[in-house]
Amino acid sequence: MTTITIPKQTIPGPHALPLLGWRAAMLKLFLNPFATLRHMHDRYGDVVALAHGDPSHVVAFGPAMNFQLLSNPDLFETTSSAFVKLPKDTALGRLMVNNLPVMIGEKHKQHRHVMQPTFHKQQVALYRDDMVMFTQHLLDQWQEQEQTQINVHRAMQQLTQRIAIKTLFGLYDEAELQRVGKMLRQLTSQQIWIMIAPIDVPGTPYHHVMRLAEQMIAFTSAQIAQKRSQPAATDVLATLVHAHDEDGTKLNDDELIGHAFTIFVAGHETTANALTWTLFLLDQHPRICADLLDELDGSLHGDAPTIEQLHHLPLLDGIVKESLRLLPPAAIGIRTNTAPCELGGFAVPKGANIMYSEFITQRLPELYEEPDRFKPQRWATLNRTAYEYLPFSAGRHRCIGAEFATQEMKVVLPMLLQRYRFSVVPNTKIDTNLGMRPAHGMPMRIVPQDRQFQRVAVGGNIQQLIDFA
Ligand code: HEM
Incomplete structure (x- = not known):
């Protein structure tokens, strides 16, 4: 029966x-x-x-x-x-409709197939030098400014944003990096207005977001036109412009614009949060931080890791995994x-x-x-x-940038930690929100690495999320 x-x-x-x-x-x-x-x-x-x-x-x-x-x-x-x-017929709608997270069924499969090679391990390895270069700039900048207290979250956002703009659009120029970075930052931070008050009247925040979306479309369209005439360019957008499926399917301009915007949004904020939390967790666990320094000194001797060396840093690997387990950006x-x-x-x-x-x-x-x-x-x-372990989700929509993000974390962290000791300002309120962002930033003192690791007391809801015993 x-x-x-x-x-x-x-x-x-x-x-x-x-x-x-x-x-x-x-x-x-x-x-x-x-x-x-x-x-x-x-x-x-x-x-x-x-x-x-x-x-x-x-x-x-x-x-x-x-x-x-x-x-x-x-x-x-x-x-x-x-x-x-x-609103699909608006500039913001155009930016946010043609992208992998919202595509479904056959269309998603086809686009993912066209995009996959761009995020393949070997391709991502080629971005290692850009990751090193921008991290080095940041380290040099800190040294020049002789800054001792910084908002590490803001610094990580700037770093991952620069890496994303360079690897995505191939942009190097400082003024261009700043201009595009500002536009993207404003656009992503103000998107909330499409939910709160969708009123497209001059003077409203929603209206401002729409104008930013138009600028973003104009900028990306110009980039696409440029990439078409540069068959040798190796940035993500150029690769997508020239990519096609076995059956010859190519991405059209609207699709390229949507994908570029999403890759940028999905790619930089998540990694910035992950880097910030990892630096915080290490500061709060002095023993583990000391062990990591031993591992890094033993094989890198102060240098940035090569792709080959990344495979032989087991504690760094465990630290990245554990940070993404405890405080997953999604x-x-x-x-x-x-x-x-x-x-x-x-x-x-x-x-x-x-x-x-x-x-x-x-x-x-x-x-x-x-x-x-x-x-x-x-x-x-x-x-x-x-x-059971899914910081990058699982299944058909699993993060296409997982390899990129992991490599970025594993390149950036050793460079920062070999040069500086990061210690959170005592009694700072560390709260995190649903977006897994440190809600009030992450103020930290940085001093040349002296291995004087010491845990300081902090407040905020992080106390309920982590057992620091
Ligand atoms: C630590 C950093 C990152 C985390 C934790 C993360 C997490 C995720 C998660 C959880 C999803 C799946 C969402 C769902 O299933 O609904 C996702 C999707 C996605 N991520 Fe990431 N991500 C990170 C970095 C990146 C980077 C660096 C890129 C690109 C350079 C990227 C691009 C994407 C894209 C395009 C999708 C959509 C995939 C699809 O729908 O097929 N992400 N990410």
Whole structure:
């Protein structure tokens, strides 16, 4: 006899006021993301509705749910309109419609196939020299300015932005780097206005964002035209302009503009946050920092690592992995189901917004002993599946820049640490938000590396996220 299990209809979750519904929990998630996620998981289990009984907005926790959501991209699609509909006929819409994260099905497969070689290990290795050059500039700049206290987060943003602009567009010139960097920075930091107040009237922030988007389109179009006449250029955009599939498929201008913008946005902020948190975690764990310095001194002797040397720095590898486990720059992801489905024993109607959490998965005690502690050495023996450790997500939409980001971190960190000791200003409030950004920056003192590592006390919500014992 076969037993048929009928999915339960009511997904548990917090009771919300009728008028607010799922928005109340969403607001909580924005204001206090990690405590809210943990509370939801602990209290309600692996499948939780943002509002009790409303299956339109759900969070699904843990590796089994990650597997279900991420290994079946035709049923669980990525979505660009989970919380806000993008005006496609506007400049910002044009920038944000043609890109891998929002493409689905065959189109996504085809574009990913065309773009993949650009992000292949061997190709990424060619960007190592640019990564070294810009890091060296930063180190020289710090030396010249004799600065002792800096906002390390801001410095990492500038560094990863420069590396991204150079590798993406092939731009070197300082004035150009500054101009494009400013435009992109303003555009990405002010995107929030498309959600808050989408009013395109002169003087409004939304209007300003639209004008910036137009400038970005004009700039990228000019770059594309230039790359067409430079068959030998090796930057990402040039490679995409000249790339085509086996069947001859090429990316058109709108697609090139969309991809270039997304690669820039997806690529630099995440890596800047990851670098900042790693420097912070090392400062707060003096023993590990000293061991890392031993490893670096032993094989690099003060130099920047070559690609070959990157394969022989096991502690650095563990530190990068552990930092991305504890403070993953993408803490949650989202999918929408194209048909009614069953999730962890519950019925979910078509078109629900289903979130999953890298952050919660990577803190599960059954997967990671002492999950809140920074223990890079665990990676010497630990192996986790793609759905148990997923800082770059998993499945068809897994980060195409994972190799790029990891290499960047492994090139930049040894260069910074061999030259300087970073120590966070005592009693700084270190808060992180849903975007995994240090909300008030990361003020640190830098002094020439003297190995006088010492942990200082800090405040903020980081205390609830990391066990510093
Ligand atoms: C530490 C740094 C980074 C982290 C943690 C990260 C994380 C992620 C995650 C979690 C996704 C998947 C989102 C989803 O499944 O919905 C993603 C996608 C993506 N990332 Fe990254 N990323 C990083 C750096 C980069 C870099 C350096 C680039 C490019 C140079 C990049 C380009 C992209 C693109 C284009 C996608 C979309 C892929 C697709 O939909 O097929 N990322 N990233």
